[in-house]
Amino acid sequence: MLIVDSLYGEFYIDGVLEELINSKPVQRLKGIHQGGASYLVKKEWNVTRYEHSIGVMLLVKKIGGSLEEQIAGLLHDVSHTAFSHVVDFVLENKDEDYHEKIYSRIINGSSIPTILAKYGYNLKDILFNDSRWSLLEQSAPDLCADRVDYTLRDLYTYGNISMEEVQHFLQNLIVKDGKMVLPNIEIAEWFTSVYYEEVIDFFMNPLNLYGNYQLAFVLKAALDKQIITLEDFLLEDNQLLQLVVCSQDDEIQHALQKLHPSVEVIDELTNYDFHQKMKVRLIDPLVCSENGLVRASDCSKQIQKLNQTALQRAVKGTYVKILSC
Template structure:
């Protein structure tokens, strides 16, 4: 099977990966959007968990990861519910990890363990701890394939960053002692800038914030009045949205209508009489670089990088306040 991606090109993958890609569990992710319900307000915000999952698998492959780590990368987001992280807001889960909480149970109840056994792989050894795979997952602020892929994918699609710049960055990556290291300070600063576009400019775009708020409120109301269940969220965006639309709740109907015709808004401060306040999970990066024969965090050798990281952290901690008019 040939797998193609706009960022990484084409690769012929092993049969086990092809089988997993064609499985119901991975195909479901074609209708689970990375930005949750934001595409209901802006149809161009249409990146899916499927694209990201394929991308993570391919980036791991490009960087020399084993088939096992590629399997882990392909399946790392398999348990995301409809509209991705909106469930975390609905449940007031500040860790943003509901999909991780249910991952083992979802996998064990799926066809994935059987599919993997057919090819001689043990799902428990591969899928239940992403942190055992150093290319796939690293604790922030280090780089990993998960963090790199969604950043590059979103700045390419939503901010028109040239593919040539992205390729130059990818070519600067080295793997040293199982860590992703960049060959220059300039490339590290470039990635910090791209990451800011995603976690500040995109995540905190008021339309994105509004879509999350209204969908989370619709889900909360649905839970409280037995209109929807947590299991309903294990379907897809389209199916779950139809479930909400078919409810008899005027409150849910009005919340969904706001997506079609959003009211005008202004960004305000915590001192104002605001209507929406959100603070996302704090995310930042401090890439490792080669400097004077050592591997160090770029913030320790570049004041520019340090200032950019501090600004990103300050903006993340502040969150956003919106008022409608």
């Protein structure tokens, strides 16, 4: 099969990857939005978990990762529930890792084990041992395929960076000792800057936070009133939303009417309607130097300042004032 990706171009995929891509668990991700409820308040915020999962797989392939690591990349998000991290707000899960907690159950209850076994792959070795895949996943503040793809994909899709900038970065992305690193401080400064555009200007955008906050209120009320169950979160976004829309509950219907693209909100420290903190997300890429690999912040005051600002914003959180809904 031919895969045409907005960031990485054309790739021919066959065998186990093709069968996994066409499987129900991966196809379901076409109906799961990466930004949760964000597309309900701004239609342009519409990147899906499917696009990201394909992208992570292709990025791992592009930089020389094994077929097994490409499989792990393709499947790393299959357990994401409808509206992605909104379930974490519903359940008040500050670690934002509900999808990780149910990963094993979702994988084992799907067609994925059968497909992997058909091609002679060990399920546990590929999917339940992240430490093997140093390109796919790394703890912050390192680069990894997951972190790089969602940053580039979101910011390119939403018009914050150009294709020329994306390609320049990808051409300068290198692998050393099994990890993603950068060749110079200039590239590191660029990626650090755009990563914080993603974290601060998108993840912490008051409108984005409002959409997820309001939908979490709706879904929690629907859950409490037994209109939906926790298992219903394994549906696609619109399927779960339809269950709620069809309810006759006045409180829920009233709250749903406040989710639309004409909402106006601002970040205001005083007289705010709600305060939202997100998981702290910092980046500090490894850079090649004469003395080996060093942290970019050790060589760049700009990156030191960006990290400090991002940490302060995360600790402070966002104070969202609703102007009209």
